[in-house]
Amino acid sequence: MxxxxxxxxxxxxxxxxxxxxxxxxxxxxxxxxxxxxxxxxxxxxxxxxxxxxxxxxxxxxxxxxxxxxxxxxxxxxxxxxxxxxxxxxxxxxxxxxxxxxxxxxxxxxxxxxxxxxxxxxxxxxxxxxxxxxxxxxxxxxxxxxxxxxxxxxxxxxxxxxxxxxxxxxxxxxxxxxxxxxxxxxxxxxxxxxxxxxxxxxxxxxxxxxxxxxxxxxxxxxxxxxxxxxxxxxxxxxxxxxxxxxxxxxxxxxxxxxxxxxxxxxxxxxxxxxxxxVPLTNYYEVIDPWTGLPAPAVDGLRTGELVVTSLYRGAKPLVRYRTGDMVRMRSEAGSILETLQPIGRVRDTLLLGGRRIVAFDLEQLLFTHIRGVIDYRLVIDTVDGQDRVTLQLDPVDEVAARRLDGPAIRAVVADSFGVRCDIELGPVDAITSTGAMVSWKAARIHDLRVADDLERLAALKIAAGRDAR
Known part of the structure; x- marks a missing residue:
């Protein structure tokens, strides 16, 4: 009022x-x-x-x-x-x-x-x-x-x-x-x-x-x-x-x-x-590595989102690089576009020699997994080949028995060309830190590289939450 x-x-x-x-x-x-x-x-x-x-x-x-x-x-x-x-x-x-x-x-x-x-x-x-x-x-x-x-x-x-x-x-x-x-x-x-x-x-x-x-x-x-x-x-x-x-x-x-x-x-x-919200933001989608406009393919633009504020508030931004990867699609008969965030630019992964965005990895997994309360992935290299260990916390024992391990392993292998192992059991509090740090730090433990600042921060937050 x-x-x-x-x-x-x-x-x-x-x-x-x-x-x-x-x-x-x-x-x-x-x-x-x-x-x-x-x-x-x-x-x-x-x-x-x-x-x-x-x-x-x-x-x-x-x-x-x-x-x-x-x-x-x-x-x-x-x-x-x-x-x-x-x-x-x-x-x-x-x-x-x-x-x-x-x-x-x-x-x-x-x-x-x-x-x-x-x-x-x-x-x-x-x-x-x-x-x-x-x-x-x-x-x-x-x-x-x-x-x-x-x-x-x-x-x-x-x-x-x-x-x-x-x-x-x-x-x-x-x-x-x-x-x-x-x-x-x-x-x-x-x-x-x-x-x-x-x-x-x-x-x-x-x-x-x-x-x-x-x-x-x-x-x-x-x-x-x-x-x-x-x-x-x-x-x-x-x-x-x-x-x-x-x-x-x-x-x-x-x-x-x-x-x-x-x-x-x-x-x-x-x-x-x-x-x-095109009356309050002007949107650009760029290639995050070149800074050039991302081309529209069949009305779909994929790349890093850049926004310019269209109102004079306390802190308007001009051509602000959000650091977020998005997919934007125009809609027939509408001045609005659909916008799907697909992960931060720095959260992209090289898996099996392919560049993977966080969104596609999670979407694939949970299209084929039901009855799970939480999850985390551990990535390692064995004999020169990437390997994913999928840690799943089932809702209960009935859900655990219903998980189709062979089917999950097969879809990961088919989609990303890597071996997948599955471990069932509790997942610690690090998965709750995504909003404070990043999806990757909360959900991925990549043993192929040294821990970065985001993962270390996620571990610190998780330790405090576990202690309570």
Missing amino acids: FTIFRPEFDDYARATIAEQQRMYDGGLSAEELAETQLARIAETVDYVAAHSPFYREHLRGTTFSSARGIEALAELPFTTKDDLRERLFDLPAKPLDKAWVFYETTGTTGRATPCPRDEYDSIVNNVALTLSYRGIFAQHGDRHVVAVLGPTELHSTGDTFGDVLRNLGHTVVKMWPHSPVVGFPRALRLLEELGVTAIVCTPGMAISLAKAAREEGVDLRARLGIRLMFALGELASPAMLERLGELWDASVYNCMYASQEASIMATCHADGHLRT
Whole structure:
């Protein structure tokens, strides 16, 4: 209700809702969108060049004029994660006392970067989520009690979902099971006692809760009434989401693609697909190794995502290299594109002499594996040949007996040309660290190379969680 006290933001919020609703209703043509994007890119470039100490230097000698067309954007330099880490408070276009909230990246494998947000940031991004999520919730009942199971210290998840769910008229319970104040037994008890119908969490958190329920003797399907799960913060293939749905007896959505630095870059729609938000971001897909545009093949672009902010918030970004690999596909009759994150650029693997992205590996495995609560892969070289050991934690003994080991080994061999061994048993807490570090650090132990900073960070976090 802060807009009641700030009329200028009330006007901006109403205009943003009207514009985005028009876009979702199909009332915005491709030509209008292109004109709007060109104008807003020019506004963003002028704005950051005037107000951000970093961009004043970074963009010196370059300009962007909408009259020259979108091709001129390629003449501007990229902004990288290293720029954010090195320049810190030189990068925002507003001083901190002009923001309404301050967040940081996790800083688990490098210096945490500041991510202040002002009212414009929150309005633009939360409107996009509110309009997208309205249809999802409507499919599962009129009223929901939603548990947001994420960290609150210096992190945006609780604030964002608190605002969006209030917009939609649902009740919010914010709790972080890893906190010593809450803990997993209390979290499970509250999910049951409060009649929680939906949860917002990472896939790793959903798995950790399921493990805790198994230890506490809580039947997720019989005692809890979770109808839908909004998964976020980690790589999640459709096959993994389907397995989580079976585990929890719930509909599971990969609810957004976002980061602390760049905010919301794609939102989930009622059909379960992530789609772009082209009124707030301009999207490029590049070859991560050359920096050149990735070609579209039958409407599909695959490569590293680059975004430019189309609104003047606290920290707009120009040609920001996200470090994430995506697949983007145009849709007939729509100005939106579907967007599928497929893993970080640095999470690509060489397996059996082929370059593999994290998404394809997980999708393959969980298309053929059921009844498993968690998993991890160990990669080694034996007699000059790569070998994968697949560590699986079955839900129970019945599920363990149903696993078709020969079929799983055969599909890995056929798809990746490597031998696969299978080990059954508990998987330690490192698999819960994906949102803090990376999918690869949480899910892959590659014995062919020395442990890097991300794996060491994941091990440290996991040790603390195991100790509790």
